[in-house]
Amino acid sequence: MKWIPTALVLAAAALLPLLGGDFYVNLASQILVAVLMAASLNLLVGYAGLTSLGQAAFLGVAAYTCAWTGVKLGVSPVVAAGLACLMTLAVSALFGAIALRASGLGFLMITLAMSQVVWGLAYRLVAISNGDNGISGIVRPSPLGLSLDSPGAFYWFTLLVVVLALWFIAILVRSSFGATLAGTRDQPQRMAALGHNVWLIRFAAFMISGFLAGIAGLLFVWYNKYIHPSALSMTASAEALLAVIAGGSGTLAGPVVGAAVVVLLKNYASAYVERWNMMLGFVFLLIVLFLPEGIVPGVKRLLGRGR
Amino acid sequence: MQISRRTLLQGTAGLAVAAPASVRAADGEPIRIGLLTVKTGPLASGGIDMEVGMAMYLKERNNMLAGRPVQLIVADTGGVPATARVKTQELVEKNNVHVLVGPLAAFEALAIDDYITEKQIPTLSVAAAEDMTQRHPNKWFVRATSTSAQCAHPMGEYCAKVLGYKKMITIADDIAFGQEMTAGFQRxxxxxxxKIVQKLFPPLTAPDYGTYVAQVKSDADAIFLGFAGSNGFRFLRQFNEYGLMDKVKPIGGMTALDEAVLRNMGDEALGIITTCWYSAALDNPQNKHFAPAFRAQTGYDPGFYAAGTYTNAEILDVALQSIGGKAEDKVALMAALRATKTDTVRGPVRFDDLGNVVGNVYIRKVERIDGRLMNAIIKTYPDVSQFWTYPPKEFLANPVYSRDFPPAKNL
Known part of the structure; x- marks a missing residue:
């Protein structure tokens, strides 16, 4: 009966457009994009033990590839999405090959440096990216001839994609691959001694993580219909990491909760609180002090103690 | 409809008599104005001035425009395009605003470009992005301030003809605004x-201008500063420390020596010539009221953002009056906005077919007036359009101004 809470959450999520106004539906779409972003990063941070500060680079590569091919080369949204996926995979492979020479702090610094390179290119390669003006005029795809222009339709589409992605992650981390990945996180030397190729396992996880972030990038650019270098800045990467850590890394529900908290604080609470940046910091401080393992595991622990 | 505590405070503070909300509602549905501004991050000083300017105008009219009460809802975009879009959606979908004032930055305006078209929301912005009123015009957009290059064009002529400069350098923040402004000046x-003999583009967040100051070709007559925010001030201070002020004369674009930064400067700023569509020292009835009132409230002179937003409020007021306050009729309101011809704090304004302002551009010189630095007017270019003296058709056939257009032949 463990599936009942999940089913209830899904049913509630699916019914949202029928109940809420456009604003809340759009807010929920943004939360879903942030959830996918955080979940992709969680694969690295939580399951592979590799803390990356460059996840927004993959979102950016996918978003810019989709925008550039769609707007400037005029290909259809579906083809643009395909090209964006290929491009993200290529960039993930390149970044993974470089960054996985290190682990721990070294890995974090290399991912940060490489994402800054991508961010710098988005600013400077004006011929492709339009620089600071960004690329606008992006068209949403219409799968099976259904238009995604209304907030509700886009939300349902996003929900479907994100749920499939989360399902995929859930299967992945419970598979034998997930077990070996957790092994490389906890005991890399023993895993190597047992004959596992630690580097290759990590590289595969990095590629999958980058690819999922790329999917989040596609949803992001279709949602906004506009892309600007700020979307792949360090702040964006840090926000995703914050969502993972706040929600609880290494759990399936953690990034979902964490991303929802970050987006709601940033985009919703900011309308009511003048110094919302300060409030954001304060909330995270409280999480670190009282739920250091993250919201999801922390709340579970507190509930368990109460019994 | 949800009303935030902050909105409510602003609404009631605006009323001379603090009437309870229920009494105001009886006057009829208010006109809801959404102000997209920046109150956190590097652009915040200008954004806060926007809010002060807007709130001041409404307060002076007891929160009534065209006989209807007004509700102002302020949203902070943080200067981030994606957040600007979120906040715009919030204002439109949750607060049901009739009209938007703002946003501040060009990339924010571009980020909401398609959205305001889709939702048909009349938008009065101070963002300078050239193509919003040129090659990709948005029919729901009016700009009463200027494009990036609109004030730089007359300055180009002034430098060549009046000041007699032959060789000049341009330096600007490496963002679209800086690139477009210096390109217009160069042309x-x-x-x-x-002849433009050198073009420099430091990054927007350059911590130090030493490496750029050291590159400046000291045989040029003058250097045109296309900086925004506090960067012009920071550059000038280093430029002065290097002892270059007397060799290469600094000339300012429309935001380089804005009133907002001038108040932090000393005698090194005296005599610097800049160009803008406004100055706190302007002598017209509207500004004679506005500038001292703003100064009394904030303790400093109004600059680009405060005056720009106040001008937008004046134009919105006139347009609303001409349609009897029916802000719900968006098509009529938009037509009225574009047809507006009125005298504002910046002087007389009207709009061209693309929704951009045709108005005065002032050449100003920093002088000490009443013990403080001000941009005194030394020449007025009347009725300047975004195309300067070029035929619009020919102007629009060219690519948009950038680092590479017009090409520099004399580097």
Whole structure:
């Protein structure tokens, strides 16, 4: 009966457009994009033990590839999405090959440096990216001839994609691959001694993580219909990491909760609180002090103690 | 409809008599104005001035425009395009605003470009992005301030013809605004016989201008500063420390020596010539009221953002009056906005077919007036359009101003 809470959450999520106004539906779409972003990063941070500060680079590569091919080369949204996926995979492979020479702090610094390179290119390669003006005029795809222009339709589409992605992650981390990945996180030397190729396992996880972030990038650019270098800045990467850590890394529900908290604080609470940046910091401080393992595991622990 | 505590405070503070909300509602549905501004991050000083300017105008009219009460809802975009879009959606979908004022930055305006078209929301912005009223015009957009280059064009002519400069350098923040402004300056300056011998583009967040100051070719007559925010001030201070002020004269674009930064400067700013569509020292009835009132409230002179937003409020007021306050009729309101011809704090304004302002551009010189630095007017270019003296068709056939257009032949 463990599936009942999940089913209830899904049913509630699916019914949202029928109940809420456009604003809340759009807010929920943004939360879903942030959830996918955080979940992709969680694969690295939580399951592979590799803390990356460059996840927004993959979102950016996918978003810019989709925008550039769609707007400037005029290909259809579906083809643009395909090209964006290929491009993200290529960039993930390149970044993974470089960054996985290190682990721990070294890995974090290399991912940060490489994402800054991508961010710098988005600013400077004006011929492709339009620089600071960004690329606008992006068209949403219409799968099976259904238009995604209304907030509700886009939300349902996003929900479907994100749920499939989360399902995929859930299967992945419970598979034998997930077990070996957790092994490389906890005991890399023993895993190597047992004959596992630690580097290759990590590289595969990095590629999958980058690819999922790329999917989040596609949803992001279709949602906004506009892309600007700020979307792949360090702040964006840090926000995703914050969502993972706040929600609880290494759990399936953690990034979902964490991303929802970050987006709601940033985009919703900011309308009511003048110094919302300060409030954001304060909330995270409280999480670190009282739920250091993250919201999801922390709340579970507190509930368990109460019994 | 949800009303935030902050909105409510602003609404009631605006009323001379603090009437309870229920009494105001009886006057009829208010006109809801959404102000997209920046209150956190590096652009916040200008954004806060926007809010002060807007709130001041409404307060002076007891929160009534065209006989209807007004509700102002302020949203902070943080200067981030994606957040600007979120906040716009919030204002439109949750607060049901009739009209938007703002946003501040060009990339924010571009980020909401398609959305305001889709939702048909009349938008009065101070963002300078050239193509919003040129090659990709948005029919729901009016701009009462200027494009990036609109004030730089007359300055190009002034430098070549009046000041007699032959060789000049341009330096600007490496963002679209800086690139477009210096490109416009270069075009007119070179068309009047001058030569741009060097173009420098430091990053927007350059911590130190030493490496750029050291590159400046000291045999040039003058250097045109296309900086925004506090960067012009920071550059000038280093430029002065290097002892270059007397060799290469600094000339300012429309935001380089804005009133907002001038108040932090000393005698090194005296005599610097800049160009803008406004100055706190302007002598017209509207500004004679506005500038001292703003100063009394904040303790400093109004600059680009405060005056720009106040001008937008004046134009919105006139347009609303001409349609009897029916802000719900968006098509009529938009037509009325574009047809507006009125006298504002910046002087007389009207709009061209693309929704951009045709108005005065002032050449100003920093002087000490009443013990403080002010931009005194030394020449007025009347009724300047975004195309300067070029035929619009020919102007629009060219690519948009950038680092590479017009090409620099004299580097």
């Amino acid at each position: 007119v300056f070179e068309d009047n016989g001058g």
